[in-house]
Amino acid sequence: MTDITPEVQEAIDRVRDDVAALHSELVRYGLVVWTGGNVSGRVPDADLFVIKPSGVLYDELTPANMILCTLDGAVVEGSPGSDRSPSSDTAAHAYVYRNMPDVGGVVHTHSPYAVAWAAYGEPIPCVTTAMADEFGGEIPIGPFAIIGDDSIGRGIVETLSGHRSRAVLMKNHGPFTIGKDARDAVKAAVMVEDVARSVLFSRQLGTPNPIPQPAIDSLFNRYQNVYGQDPTGSLN
Numbered sequence: 504m505t506d507i508t509p510e511v512q513e514a515i516d517r518v519r520d521d522v523a524a525l526h527s528e529l530v531r532y533g534l535v536v537w538t539g540g541n542v543s544g545r546v547p548d549a550d551l552f553v554i555k556p557s558g559v560l561y562d563e564l565t566p567a568n569m570i571l572c573t574l575d576g577a578v579v580e581g582s583p584g585s586d587r588s589p590s591s592d593t594a595a596h597a598y599v600y601r602n603m604p605d606v607g608g609v610v611h612t613h614s615p616y617a618v619a620w621a622a623y624g625e626p627i628p629c630v631t632t633a634m635a636d637e638f639g640g641e642i643p644i645g646p647f648a649i650i651g652d653d654s655i656g657r658g659i660v661e662t663l664s665g666h667r668s669r670a671v672l673m674k675n676h677g678p679f680t681i682g683k684d685a686r687d688a689v690k691a692a693v694m695v696e697d698v699a700r701s702v703l704f705s706r707q708l709g710t711p712n713p714i715p716q717p718a719i720d721s722l723f724n725r726y727q728n729v730y731g732q733d734p735t736g737s738l739n
Contacts, residue, residue: 507549510548511546511548511549511551514546514547514548514549515546515549515551515553515571515582516566518544518545518546518547518552518553518685519553519566519567519569519571519583520566521544521684521685521686522542522543522544522553522554522555522566522569522685523564523565523566523568523569525542525544525685525686525689526540526541526542526555526561526564527561528689528693529542529561529610529612529689529692530561532614532693532696533614533696534612534613534614534692534693534696535561535612535613535614536613537560538557538558538559538560538561539612539613540610540611540612540613541554541555541590541592541596541610541611542554542555542608542609542610542685542688542689543555543590543593543596543608543609543610543685544607544608544684544685545600545606545607545608545684546571547607550573550574551571551572551573551574551579552571552572552574552596552597552600553569553570553571553572554569554570554572554589554590554592554593554596555569555570555589555590556568556569556570556584556587556588556589556590557587557588557589557590557591558588559587566583567583567584568583568584568587569583569584570582570584570585570587570589570590570593571583571584571585572589572593572597573597574597574600574601575597575601576589576593576594576596576597576598576653591650591651592611592650592655594651594652594653594655594656595609595611595653595654595655595656595659595679596609596656597653597656598653598655598656598657598659598660599656599659599660599681602656602660603660603663603664603681605683605738606681606682606683606738607682607683607684607685607687607688608681608682608683608684608685608686608687608688608689609679609680609681609682609685609688610679610680610681610682610685610688610689610691610692611677611678611679611680612677612678612692612696613677614677614678614692614695614696614699615696616696616699616700616703617670617672617677617678617695617696617699618676618677618678619699619703620642620644620672620699620703621644621672621673621674621675621676621677621678622675624644624674624675625644626641626642626643626644626672627641627642627672627695627698627699627702628641628702628711628713629641629713629714629719630702630705630711630712630713630714631698631701631702631714632714632722633694633697633698633701634698634702635714635718635719635722635723635726636722636723636725636726636730637669637691637694637698637726638667638668638669638670638691638694638695638698638723639667639668639719639720639723639727639737640666640667640668640719640723641668642668642670642671642672642678642695642698642699643662643663643666643668643671643672644662644671644672644673644674645658645659645661645662645671645672645673645674645679646658646661646662646673646674647673647674647675647676648673648676650676655673655676655679658671658673659671659673659679659681663681667723667737669681669682669687669688669691669738670691670692670694670695678692678695678696678699680692680695681738682738683738687738723737
């Protein structure tokens with residue numbers, strides 16, 4: 504196993520606990536079925552991240568079977584869980600962490616309403632105040648990419664670089680979200696499904712009313728920097 508200081512090991516243990524527990528939120532909010540989807544979290548002050556093992560039932564996920572990886576996507580040999588294969592999206596997560604240093608968490612789900620938009624291949628327009636608050640505008644569409652290498656990661660980075668949204672709908676696949684940490688990325692995954700559902704319902708009634716850009720900017724700034732007990736600003 505790579506030499507790891509006690510301070511970094513303590514950070515790894517915290518991220519293991521968080522990532523393992525946060526997978527239950529994906530189940531709680533109906534964002535995944537069977538073993539699909541994944542959460543990862545960057546280890547602070549280390550070129551490492553923790554991610555779910557591939558094909559393991561959510562009820563069986565524990566901190567001990569989360570997998571520690573380098574930012575190249577390689578499993579850290581000798582660490583707990585290293586005898587299992589990491590998520591099939593590991594290369595994509597690793598690419599995001601290498602190229603977006605402010606990102607501390609990445610989430611992928613197969614939540615049905617967001618997947619419907621991804622299959623249709625159209626961004627979700629910003630037509631609700633909740634979208635303006637959380638995403639600062641539309642939720643964009645990323646390119647079609649094959650699972651298994653860093654193609655998905657490249658699409659995520661290309662689409663979200665310079666964009667206020669913390670979510671991207673990868674075409675014909677589904678949503679990926681980023682955040683300051685794993686919890687923040689899970690929140691974005693929950694919210695993208697919520698707005699995907701609401702805007703789809705609105706489309707069934709007709710053409711949704713757009714929100715003027717100055718109002719979107721004002722709502723986003725208020726929510727990111729004023730709302731709540733301890734506002735910390737947007738990821739971007």
